[in-house]
Amino acid sequence: xxxxxxxxxxxxxxxxxxxxxxxxxxxxxxTLYWYQQILGQGPKLLIQFQNNGVVxxxxxxxxxFSAERLKGVDSTLKIQPAKLEDSAVYxxxxxxxxxxxGAEAFFGQGTRLTVV
Amino acid sequence: xxxxxxxxxxxxxxxxxxxxINCTYTATGYPSLFWYVQYPGEGLQLLLKAxxxxxxxxxxxxxxxxxxxxxxxxxxxxxxxxSDSAVYFCALVANSKLTFGKGITLSVRP
Numbered sequence: 116x117x118x119x120x121x122x123x124x125x126x127x128x129x130x131x132x133x134x135x136x137x138x139x140x141x142x143x144x145x146t147l148y149w150y151q152q153i154l155g156q157g158p159k160l161l162i163q164f165q166n167n168g169v170v171x172x173x174x175x176x177x178x179x180f181s182a183e184r185l186k187g188v189d190s191t192l193k194i195q196p197a198k199l200e201d202s203a204v205y206x207x208x209x210x211x212x213x214x215x216x217g218a219e220a221f222f223g224q225g226t227r228l229t230v231v
Numbered sequence: 232x233x234x235x236x237x238x239x240x241x242x243x244x245x246x247x248x249x250x251x252i253n254c255t256y257t258a259t260g261y262p263s264l265f266w267y268v269q270y271p272g273e274g275l276q277l278l279l280k281a282x283x284x285x286x287x288x289x290x291x292x293x294x295x296x297x298x299x300x301x302x303x304x305x306x307x308x309x310x311x312x313x314s315d316s317a318v319y320f321c322a323l324v325a326n327s328k329l330t331f332g333k334g335i336t337l338s339v340r341p
Contacts, residue, residue: 118274119274146327148329150331155333156333156334157235157237157320157331157332157333157334158275158320158331159331160328160329160330163327163328163329165327170327171328206274206275208275208329216263216282216283216324217263217280217281217282217324218263218324219265219277219280220277220329221276221277222267222274222275222276223274224273224274225274
């Protein structure tokens with residue numbers, strides 16, 4: 116079974132530029148997450164989708180971050196314009212149905228973003 | 232809101248030492264509890280889980296028991312190996328939301 120695919124693996128941009136990350140979840144997984152992991156911290160949820168609807172985006176900085184999940188499959192996360200503090204690893208994860216007790220989330224390798 | 236608190240790290244142990252990593256949580260309702268692990272150069276992966284009080288999750292020699300009375304889910308292993316060197320995250324799911332602790336780095340020396 117293929118895992119969660121993310122691209123690119125690494126990205127270096129200058130502040131005020133824009134960047135986009137792509138995620139392809141495991142086939143059949145209804146729930147998709149984007150997390151931000153700053154060095155030395157635990158993953159912080161940015162946005163959670165159930166199929167193509169947003170379940171939780173309370174911690175997404177909406178003035179600069181946006182995400183979409185067209186057709187309930189692939190997802191993109193965009194930052195525009197980027198700030199230095201956006202330097203982090205961006206993790207995508209998926210699960211079958213998050214409402215089921217013990218449902219496991221499967222993670223991609225992440226995209227390491229460096230803003231200079 | 233939901234939160235997970237892990238003990239401060241990093242932790243360095245000699246091979247075959249006993250390991251305990253503390254984790255406590257705050258959540259509404261009855262959360263499911265997880266330990267995820269991130270090996271060097273790899274993505275996060277599930278290590279073990281428990282879905283109700285007094286359940287014990289176990290995998291690869293690691294164990295953790297869901298303690299509702301102390302709201303804890305401490306990770307233990309009787310004899311660590313060099314290959315256990317990784318970052319360990321305690322996490323919970325409550326109200327369909329997956330929340331992580333800060334993580335702790337474990338280094339095991341030969």
